[in-house]
Each structure stands twice: as structure tokens, then as C-alpha cells.
Amino acid sequence: MKLTILGCYAATPRTFTNPTSQVLEIKNRLFLIDCGEGTQVQLRKNKIKFSKINQIFISHLHGDHFFGLIGLISTFSLLNCNNDLHIYGPKGIKEIIMLQLRLSNSWPNFGLHFYELTSGQSELIYEDEKVLVKTIPLKHRVYTNGFLFQEKIDKRKLNIEAVEQYQIEKCYYQNIKNGKDILLDDGTLVSNEQLTFDPEQPRSYAFCSDTAYNEAVLPIIEKTDILYHEATFLQSEVNLAAKTMHSTAIEAATIAEKAQVKQLILGHYSTRYEAIELFKVEAETVFPNVLLADDGKTFDL
Amino acid sequence: MKLTILGCYAATPRTFTNPTSQVLEIKNRLFLIDCGEGTQVQLRKNKIKFSKINQIFISHLHGDHFFGLIGLISTFSLLNCNNDLHIYGPKGIKEIIMLQLRLSNSWPNFGLHFYELTSGQSELIYEDEKVLVKTIPLKHRVYTNGFLFQEKIDKRKLNIEAVEQYQIEKCYYQNIKNGKDILLDDGTLVSNEQLTFDPEQPRSYAFCSDTAYNEAVLPIIEKTDILYHEATFLQSEVNLAAKTMHSTAIEAATIAEKAQVKQLILGHYSTRYEAIELFKVEAETVFPNVLLADDGKTFDL
Incomplete structure (x- = not known):
């Protein structure tokens, strides 16, 4: 299982940081999670082959999580990628994409399949021979889901x-x-x-962004191997976190601790902070195994 | 008059090239022309202040000319830019932007004014004390306008x-x-x-992208000081240019020659070419004053 962070900063793309997008490689499948503006260029920079991206999961319809999707689809089409694309995201995403394709009269030469999410409960949204994906309902200013990726138990x-x-x-x-x-x-x-x-222990990865502190996720992500949890703010901005329905590093670590996950990865840092090391320092006061996401970083899990 | 090229390559953003966007400074006004994905980052890299952008002109609804617009608007809003934005572009652009703002529940804290274009004739779409902007109807696969920026004659x-x-x-x-x-x-x-x-001679700038070879533009752009004309292809790809309704460097130069403009700037190069120098070589066989646009290049006109 390998995680490549294409972008992990909140709000706006900047010269050297990118909004949320990451690629999870699990059982030789690539899953693209969120798709902020510039994701296609980040895929190029990180040498991830476009043709291997077939499943795209969008957490919510704030721009820093999906504005790159229409460009990605257009580029796949222009480059004659001919694999179907399956897109899982909040209701409305299909209308956004189809409107732009219609107005640009640029229809992709591959199948485009939308799975629009509306449930407030965790649901199984993807399954194949080796992998399951379930939603993790999150608490944010708009309808938002995290995603839990689970390997199935291999044969003996x-x-x-x-x-x-x-x-x-x-x-x-x-x-x-x-x-x-x-x-x-x-x-x-x-x-x-x-x-x-015995087969290898199946591994799991939970992606939780964006969300306020939300213990309702605990039963869903319990004992997950790796939890990526947003930490937009440090504790000094805890009130701003509550107001904007984001988490602090300590809140993310508290979720990790209570869910008994093995490893926490922090990301979605507000661009107000000049350096991100303090996120780790603060989180480690609550939970020991903390890693910091950063653009272009890969984690071999 | 100063022109900053934020991006001038066709089709898809890549690691080191950007889709169409440029900033024209004329009489202390900044006009943003087209807004491909990544334009906001290009504005940052070129140190152009967001707060100075109030007028945005979109030629057509192909992604490489407008996919960066929604992100730009969102970022202006997140950064609390409070100047109104005026957006001129083909009918449909308002629906695309408003749908995404509605679904993300992210309404800008400034006025957003759309001027949707539908006419097949050149029309005056902007006028203030010192500058006029007129459309230049172009010939492309979807409804497309170029834009003619004209200084008014100053007082004596x-x-x-x-x-x-x-x-x-x-x-x-x-x-x-x-x-x-x-x-x-x-x-x-x-x-x-x-x-x-006598006052200084008023200057003019014509932006023509994307378009097939189209002599109908000649009376509109006649004797313009500077003509930016797309040249997606070299003459070896003339048939592909006709099929995709783009121009070759020689066709762009022929328009420049027939319109008796003073200076031609080429851009919108297909990413199939490793170097762009041949565009100038080919164009100069028809018209003498040819410059090549490139990302990050500025022209003091």
C-alpha cells in the first residue's frame, strides 16, 4: 500500500503548495482521492500514469477538493486515454461536470460513470475482488464524506x-x-x-478531510492501519477550527487515539502557517505515531 | 501598454507550460484575458496583484481557456478581495460558475457580474473614460470571440x-x-x-484565439498596433489546423499582413512541438514583425 500526496494544503493553490489530492495504491489499484486545481500537473510531476487512474473519490464540493476534476477529465480525453472513469462524490458533481462538457462540446471518448452520494450513513460504494471502499460521513460546512479503503483477506x-x-x-x-x-x-x-x-493481514486506510472534530467516525475507522486526518489549524486557532468546521492537530490526534489506529498522517494545513512541524509536535502530545503529509511526499505503508 | 503572458500553450496544462491566460495593462487598468487551469498560480508567480484584476474576458468555453476561472473567483473570495468582478464570456459561463458556487455554498463577498455574449457581430462590451473593448467574432468549434482593446484619444x-x-x-x-x-x-x-x-497616439491590442484562418476579422483589427493571433500548428500540420479550426503560423501572419497591423505576437502552440522557434521562422516568410509569446514573458508595447 502506497500513498502519494499530490497536495495537502487548505483553501487556495499557491506557487509551491497544492490543494487536496492524493493517490492511494492498494493491491495494484490506483485510487485518486480528491482533485483540487492543478491535480493533473501534480500527477505529471509525480510521474503517475494517467491511464492507471480509473476510480476517483471526491470528499466534498469545496473548490480545493474538486476544481481540478473537469480539467483532468478533459486532459484524459484529449490524450485519448480510453479507460472508463468512475467518479464517486456528492450529489451535484455530475451536473457540474456534464454542464461544462456540454458547453464546451467536448465529450470524452471513454465512459464517465458518476456515483452520487447523499447518505448520512457509512455505505459500501466500491468493491472488487481485493478491495472495499466505504464512505465515512464527516461533519463539515457542506455534505462531506471521507473514504475507508480496506483490503479483503487474501486466500491462504x-x-x-x-x-x-x-x-x-x-x-x-x-x-x-x-x-x-x-x-x-x-x-x-x-x-x-x-x-x-496464514494470508497477510489485510490493511486499511482511512481518509478524513474536511471535518470538524467528530467522534461519530470512531466505529467506522476503528483499528484502521493508517488514518489521514485533516488538521487545518494548531490549537491556538481552536475557535476558528470550530467555526469553520475544521480540526486542530490535537483533535485529529484525539480521533486517532480513540479509534486505536496504528498510524496518523496529518494534512490540510491552513496556509497561514509558515512551517508545518508544529502540527506534529502538538499531535504527539496525544498520540505517538504521527507523520506529516506534504506535497510530493510518498508513504510506503 | 504591457502584456504579460501567463500561459500560451494549447490544450492541457503540463509541468512547465500553461494553458491560455494573459494580463493586459492599458492606461493603468488590468484586463485578464482567458483563464486556463492554474491561472491563479501564474498570477502569483508573475507577481500580479489579485486586487487589480476586476475585468475578465473569456474567449470561449474550451477548458484550456476557462477552467481556472472558478478557482480564481474562489480564491479572491477566500482572500477577502472586495472589488467586484466583471466577467465577459459566452452564454453559459454564468451557469457554470453559479452552479459551483451554489453547490459549494461559497458565495463571494464581492459583486460578480456576468456579461454573456451571443452575438456573431463585433460589439462594444466595455467602455470607460480611457479604454474601449470590442469583441472580435472568431471561427472555432464552439462560439468564440477575440477581444480588441483600444485606448481612447487622450485630451490635448x-x-x-x-x-x-x-x-x-x-x-x-x-x-x-x-x-x-x-x-x-x-x-x-x-x-x-x-x-x-497633440496627445499621444492611442494604441490598440487585438487578441485572437482560438480561430481558424478567418478574413472576416480583418476590418475589425485593421491597423491594430499589436495582434496576438493563435498559431497552434506549423504548416506541416495545415490539414489538422483546418480540421480542428485552428491556425498555422503562416495563416496568422497572413492575417497580420492583410490587416496591416504593426506587430504580431504568436501563441497557443500545440504541445506536440518541442521548440517554438519555427513558428517565428514560418510566420516571417509572410510578415516581418513577429514575436513569440511564452509563459511568463512580458511585452512592453
Whole structure:
């Protein structure tokens, strides 16, 4: 699992910082999470192939989280990327994109599929053989969801030495991986545990931005491996955080602590701060494992 | 008159090139012309004060000419710029912007005035004490206008030596600047030409992008000082230019030659070309005074 931060600063793009966008690579799938203005250029700078982006998750319709989407779609179209795009985001996103495509008379040469979200409850919005994605309803000034990405439990791994020792034929290997016990020709029952190793523990990543301090997320993100939680402000601006429905670093860390996650990554810093190190310092007073997102940074998780 | 090129490449923003946007400074007014994705960052990089941008002209609703507009408006609002914004562009631009403001529930704290264009004829769309702006209907795949910026003729300039010699009182100076003759107390009529200098010749700038070769623009831009004309392609791609309703460098130069403009600036280069020098070489086979636009370049005109 690998996370690439394309942008992690609040509000407005600037010369050297970018609004929210990140790419999560999980089980060889790439998921684009949020798409602030300039995301397509950030993808280029971070050498992420456009053609690998097929699923896009938009948390909410504030500009610093989606103004880059229409440009991304247009560029994919101009460059003749021909994979379908699936876009998950708040109701209204389809109208915004389709209006602009209609007025520019520029229809993409690939399928554009919208999954508009309206629920206030966590829901499963994506599932394939290896990965699940669920929404994490957040508390912000407009309808907002975070997203929980979960690997499914892999099949058990064949213990080649063991199966060869029992002289089991290859045609049974798939059954063994699926968890079946094996009855040998001499009537001996060999339990699956003797023939396989445990699969790797499935990992999970929760993206929570933008949100006020909100304990309602705890049951959804409980024991998640990695939590990206917005920390727009330091504690000195706690009142401003409450007013604008954002979090402080300490609030983000409190959520991490209470949800018993393994690792917290902070981001969505207000551009009022000249340096971001204090976010880590403040968060670590509450929760020990804190990393700081920054534009262009990658995390091998 | 000063022209700053924020972006002048066709189609998609890339790591080191930007889609169309430019700032024309004329008579101490700043006019923003087109607003591709990333324009707000280009304004920052070129140290152009956001607060000086009040008039925005959008040629057409292809993304590389307007996808940066919603982000610009949002940023002006977030930064509490409180000057009204006046936006001139094709019908539909208001719906695009208002839909996004409505869905993000982010209303700017300044007036936002839209002037939607639908005419196929050149029309006067802006006028103040010193400057006029007229549309230049262009020929492209969607409804498109270029813009002609014209200084008005200044008042005549007072010849201080002359008025003092005739001992004319100061209260008459404004009348003299307005062109009036003066009757002295002794009955002598002093003609205005004796008391004033000619004003500077008013200058003009024509922006023509995007467009196929289109002689219909000639009467509108005739004898313009500076013509910015798109040259998306070199002559080797003349058929592609015709098909996509763009121009070649030679076609742009032919328009410049036939319109008897003083200076041609080329831009809107296709990103297929590694270097842009050949655009100048080809254009100069038809018209002598050719300059190449490039991102971040300024022209003191």
C-alpha cells in the first residue's frame, strides 16, 4: 500500500503548495482521492500514469477538493486515454461536470460513470475482488464524506513443502488455497492449517478531510492501519477550527487515539502557517505515531 | 501598454507550460484575458496583484481557456478581495460558475457580474473614460470571440510655456485641454493648437484565439498596433489546423499582413512541438514583425 500526496494544503493553490489530492495504491489499484486545481500537473510531476487512474473519490464540493476534476477529465480525453472513469462524490458533481462538457462540446471518448452520494450513513460504494471502499460521513460546512479503503483477506498461501510431502496433486491446490481440508487416498484427513500459511493481514486506510472534530467516525475507522486526518489549524486557532468546521492537530490526534489506529498522517494545513512541524509536535502530545503529509511526499505503508 | 503572458500553450496544462491566460495593462487598468487551469498560480508567480484584476474576458468555453476561472473567483473570495468582478464570456459561463458556487455554498463577498455574449457581430462590451473593448467574432468549434482593446484619444496636452506667455489664468486650463480656443482680454483669439501639444497616439491590442484562418476579422483589427493571433500548428500540420479550426503560423501572419497591423505576437502552440522557434521562422516568410509569446514573458508595447 502506497500513498502519494499530490497536495495537502487548505483553501487556495499557491506557487509551491497544492490543494487536496492524493493517490492511494492498494493491491495494484490506483485510487485518486480528491482533485483540487492543478491535480493533473501534480500527477505529471509525480510521474503517475494517467491511464492507471480509473476510480476517483471526491470528499466534498469545496473548490480545493474538486476544481481540478473537469480539467483532468478533459486532459484524459484529449490524450485519448480510453479507460472508463468512475467518479464517486456528492450529489451535484455530475451536473457540474456534464454542464461544462456540454458547453464546451467536448465529450470524452471513454465512459464517465458518476456515483452520487447523499447518505448520512457509512455505505459500501466500491468493491472488487481485493478491495472495499466505504464512505465515512464527516461533519463539515457542506455534505462531506471521507473514504475507508480496506483490503479483503487474501486466500491462504500454499505451503509447497507440506503439499509435496503429502504428495497431493496440483489439481487440489486451488481448493487448498480456498481453505478446504484434503482427504488422502489412504483415508487420512489433512487439515487445511497443515497445508497453508496464514494470508497477510489485510490493511486499511482511512481518509478524513474536511471535518470538524467528530467522534461519530470512531466505529467506522476503528483499528484502521493508517488514518489521514485533516488538521487545518494548531490549537491556538481552536475557535476558528470550530467555526469553520475544521480540526486542530490535537483533535485529529484525539480521533486517532480513540479509534486505536496504528498510524496518523496529518494534512490540510491552513496556509497561514509558515512551517508545518508544529502540527506534529502538538499531535504527539496525544498520540505517538504521527507523520506529516506534504506535497510530493510518498508513504510506503 | 504591457502584456504579460501567463500561459500560451494549447490544450492541457503540463509541468512547465500553461494553458491560455494573459494580463493586459492599458492606461493603468488590468484586463485578464482567458483563464486556463492554474491561472491563479501564474498570477502569483508573475507577481500580479489579485486586487487589480476586476475585468475578465473569456474567449470561449474550451477548458484550456476557462477552467481556472472558478478557482480564481474562489480564491479572491477566500482572500477577502472586495472589488467586484466583471466577467465577459459566452452564454453559459454564468451557469457554470453559479452552479459551483451554489453547490459549494461559497458565495463571494464581492459583486460578480456576468456579461454573456451571443452575438456573431463585433460589439462594444466595455467602455470607460480611457479604454474601449470590442469583441472580435472568431471561427472555432464552439462560439468564440477575440477581444480588441483600444485606448481612447487622450485630451490635448497643455503647452505650459505658451499659456504662460499669453498670461492665461489657470481656470481656463481645462477648457484648453478640452480643445477650446481662448479669447484674450485684448480681443485676440488664440487658437487651441497654439496652446497645446497633440496627445499621444492611442494604441490598440487585438487578441485572437482560438480561430481558424478567418478574413472576416480583418476590418475589425485593421491597423491594430499589436495582434496576438493563435498559431497552434506549423504548416506541416495545415490539414489538422483546418480540421480542428485552428491556425498555422503562416495563416496568422497572413492575417497580420492583410490587416496591416504593426506587430504580431504568436501563441497557443500545440504541445506536440518541442521548440517554438519555427513558428517565428514560418510566420516571417509572410510578415516581418513577429514575436513569440511564452509563459511568463512580458511585452512592453
